[in-house]
Amino acid sequence: MAISSFGKILTVLDLFSVSRPIINVDIICDELALSKPTAYRYLKELVSTDILKRISGTSGDYTLGSKIAVLDYISHSTDPLIQISIPFMRDIVERTELCCLLTYLNHDYCIDLHHETFKDAELLSFGRGCPRPVYVGASPKIVIAHLSKQRIQAYYQQFSKELAQVGFAQTQDEFIQQMRKIKKQGFYLSQGEIDPQLCSLSVPIRFSSKEAPIALTLVASKNRFDFINIQKLIEILQNNATQIEHKFATLPESQGNPI
Numbered sequence: 105m106a107i108s109s110f111g112k113i114l115t116v117l118d119l120f121s122v123s124r125p126i127i128n129v130d131i132i133c134d135e136l137a138l139s140k141p142t143a144y145r146y147l148k149e150l151v152s153t154d155i156l157k158r159i160s161g162t163s164g165d166y167t168l169g170s171k172i173a174v175l176d177y178i179s180h181s182t183d184p185l186i187q188i189s190i191p192f193m194r195d196i197v198e199r200t201e202l203c204c205l206l207t208y209l210n211h212d213y214c215i216d217l218h219h220e221t222f223k224d225a226e227l228l229s230f231g232r233g234c235p236r237p238v239y240v241g242a243s244p245k246i247v248i249a250h251l252s253k254q255r256i257q258a259y260y261q262q263f264s265k266e267l268a269q270v271g272f273a274q275t276q277d278e279f280i281q282q283m284r285k286i287k288k289q290g291f292y293l294s295q296g297e298i299d300p301q302l303c304s305l306s307v308p309i310r311f312s313s314k315e316a317p318i319a320l321t322l323v324a325s326k327n328r329f330d331f332i333n334i335q336k337l338i339e340i341l342q343n344n345a346t347q348i349e350h351k352f353a354t355l356p357e358s359q360g361n362p363i
Contacts, residue, residue, distance in 0.1 A: 112146070113146045113149055113150065115136055116132060116136070116146050116147070116150060116156075117150075117155070117168075119131060119132065119135060119136075120167075120168060122234065125167055125168070126159065126165050126166065126167050127165070127166055127167075128162075128163070128164050128165050128166065129143045129144060129147065129164055132146065132147070147166060150166075150169075151166070151169070153169075153171060154169040154170050154171035155168070155169050155171045155172060156168060156169045157169040157170070176233065180217075180218070180232070183217070184352070184355055185206075185217070185318065185348075185352060186206065186217055186218045188348055188351050188352055188355075189206050189218065189309075189320075189348050190218065190220070192344040192347060192348055193206065193218065193219075193220040193320075193344075194220050195344070196220075196322070196340060196341070196344055197220045197221065197222050198222070199340060200222075200322060200332075200337060200340065201222045202222065202322045202323065202324045202328070202337075203219060203220070203221050203222065203322065203323045203324065204219065204220045204221075204320070204321070204322055204323075205218070205219050205243065205304075205319070205320075205321040205322075205323060206218045206219070206309075206318060206319070206320060206321075207243035207244075207247075207306075207318065207319040207321055208318055208319075209238060209243070209244050209247040209248065209316060209319070210235075212238065212262065213235035213236060213237065213238060214235070214236055214237075214238055214241075214243055214244045214247070214319075215232070215233055215234065215235055215236070216231065216232050216233070216234070217232065217318070218232065219231070219232060236298070237266070237298075238259065238263065239263045239266040239267050239270060239272065240270055240272075240294070240297040240298050241294050241297050241298045241304055242292045242293060242294035242297075242304040242305055242306035242319070242321055243304065243306050243319035243321045244319070245283075245286055245292045245294070245306070246286060246291065246292045246306040246307060246308050246317070246319050246321075247308065247316055247317055247318070247319050248283060249283040249284070249286035249287040249292070249308075250287055250308050250310065250316065250317050251316055253280065256279070256280055256283050257276060257280070260273070260276045260279040260280070261276070264276070264279075267279060270297065290307060290308075290338075290342065291305060291306065291307045291338050291341070291342070292305070292306050293305050293334065294306075295326060295329075296326060300326075301325055301326055301327075302323060302324070302325060302326065303323070303324060303325070303326050303328075303329040304321050304322065304323045305321065305322045305329075305334070305337055305338065305341065306319045306320065306321040306322075306341075307319075307320050307321075307338065307341040307342050307345050308320070308345065309345045309348050309349055309352075310345075310349060311349065311352065311353075320341055320344065320345050320348070321341075322337060322341065
């Protein structure tokens, strides 16, 4: 399907990352295969709406503008799923003294929508909005396990090399069987997949059979998990996930659409 002119302009935003917070017209031309006049036109449109800003004193470097921060604030403050989940996540943190995450799976990465930490504990996660791989960790696996067989196969085909490298699945059939096992047990415990010193435990928050779930996850050091009743943690997560699902289901239809 052809991308609209507006859609093409927005592809410029895909060039930004934590490792590359600044871009210029040459990067746009090289990576998006655009002419310089077109690239400058895109930049002008994005700067005029405060989505990008030009860095003064440079030869033409650009970074993300204030509009991005405003939109993130609005999203976090008004997203009904996040607002419903926060009290439950805080209760989980108080009871377990662990970090709690609410995680969304995109096509090729997952991100935390919200996190809660116990007192001044260091946040053991990537942080809100920071993309991370979908082939390691508890959060993406519990979500993928609840997708259709066709979508599970698509994920394997996209990340088969990475899944083999981390030792999770060497074939598509093995990956599908792993996903079926995770779905049946209703949780997934990751031990040292993202960081050798970390563990994470995830359960799904399910809205319907047609929508991918959101992951509700506890994260802590492997040493901490060694002294915790895992089955009790699973029960706490699943009970709160069920309450979030029920509360979300009572929202007016206009508000009840998860991401």
